[in-house]
Amino acid sequence: MKWKLSRLLTLSLMAASVITGCGLVTPDPADEDLRVKLKVAATLTKEALDRAQTYTPAAEPTFRATVRPTASPTATPLPPTVTMEPTLSPTATLTPTIAHLEVPGEPGQKLASYLTDISSIFNAAEGYTYGDTYLVNRYERPFEESTMTYVGHLDIIYTELKHDSPWLYFVIHLQGSLPEEGDARYGIEFDLDEDGRGEYFLSASLPRDKGWTTDGVLVYEDLNGDVGGTYPVFPDVSSGERDGYEEVVFEQGRGPDPDLAWVRRDPEHARRVQIALKETLIKDPGYLWSIWAQGGESKPAFADYNDHWSLEEVGLPLPGHPLYPIKNLALVDSTCRSWYGFQPDVIRPGMCQRSNAASGWKVCLSYKVSGLTTINQCDALCLDACPRLPGMSEKMEYQCKRCSTE
16 A cells, blocks of 8 residues: 555646646747646646645554454545465464373283283294184184284283382293384283273384374273173173273373373384283282283274174184184284282183193083084193083083193
8 A cells, every 4th residue: 555655646746747847848939739638747746746645544454364454534546456375384383292200111021910922923924823812702813814924022922020119020932023114002901800891902113213292192991891792701692782992091191190001112122012010900919910912903892802793703713614704803812811919819811821730620612603614623721620601502501621730
C-alpha cells in the first residue's frame, strides 16, 4: 500500500511540473489539443494530491493465514490488491523428556535362578525340531511360517536370573547373533501364585545398542485373571472371550515408575539380550518365571496361545506330520517355568522338571484333526500327581500316564 501511495505522489508531481512550467516544457499556445490534455492532467493531479492529504493509512493488520489491508472509512476506495497467502511452518509435536533417576548397572556374577531350553539349530537345515508342546503352551518354533526358515536370534538356549537389589537381571542366551535391526521381541512371564496363570508379562523389542534403554519396553498385567482360561496352560475353550494381559502398567518410561524396566544388548556377547526389572513390581517373595522370544508383533491379549488358536491353525514343526509345517504361530520360542525365591514342593504343569522327582504322571492329549486322523501328544514333564484337566470335547481328550525321571 505504501508503494502505491509513493508511486501516485510521484506521478502527481511529474504532472505538476509539466503544468506549472518549471522550464522543462514550453507549450505552444496555438496547440489547442495540447492545452486540453494539460487541463485534464492538472485536474487529475489535483485530485491525486487531495487524496494523498486526506488518506489515513489503516493500522498494521494482525498476522493470520490470509492478510488483507483494511482501508480507513474516510478513504477513497483503492483498487483491489493481491491477497497474500503466507506459508506457515507446521507446529512441531513436542514429546516430553522422561527423567530417569535410577539406571541399571551390571548384572554381576551371583546366579539366583536359571533355566535351559532346546536348541533347534541341529535339525534346522531339514526344517524341523523337537520340544514343541502345544499341549502345555510351550513352543519351539524359531522358524518362519510355511518356509521353515530358521531364525537363530529367536532360539533361546539358556537364561540366567541375577538379583542385585533393587534390580532383577535376566540374561537371555540365544543360538544366533542379534541382527542390527528387526522386529524381534523378548519377554518374561511371571506366575506369582504357581497356578499356571501368569499375572505379569514384560515385552522388550530388539535393543539397538549396548546402553540401557526403556525404549520398546512394556509391562502388562492381567487384572481380571483370565489368562489361560479355566485350565491354565492346557488348551481349552470353556471361558469364552478373553483379553489376556489387558492392562499396560509401564510403556517405554511412562508409568508410575519411569525406571521400572530396561533392555540392552549384552556389551560382551553378540548372542545375548539383557533385561533389568525393578523388584518392586513383584512383591511376592517367590514366583515362577519363563522366557519368550518372538518375531513380529507380540500378542499379550491372546494369552494363552493354545486357547486362542487350534492345533490345525498353528501346525507342527515335524516333517511328514499331517499338520506340517507351522502356520500362523511362527517365529516363537518359549521355555518352561523356573522358580525363584522358594523351592517348590510340587511340580505343576508348565514348570521345569525338578531334579529330585523320581516318578509320577505325565499329561497326554488326543486331538482329532479331521475324519479319522488323531494326534497324540504327551508332555515330557513328570508331575507328582495328575493335575485337574479339562473334560472331553469333540476334538480333545486328556489323560494321565505313568512316568519316571530315572
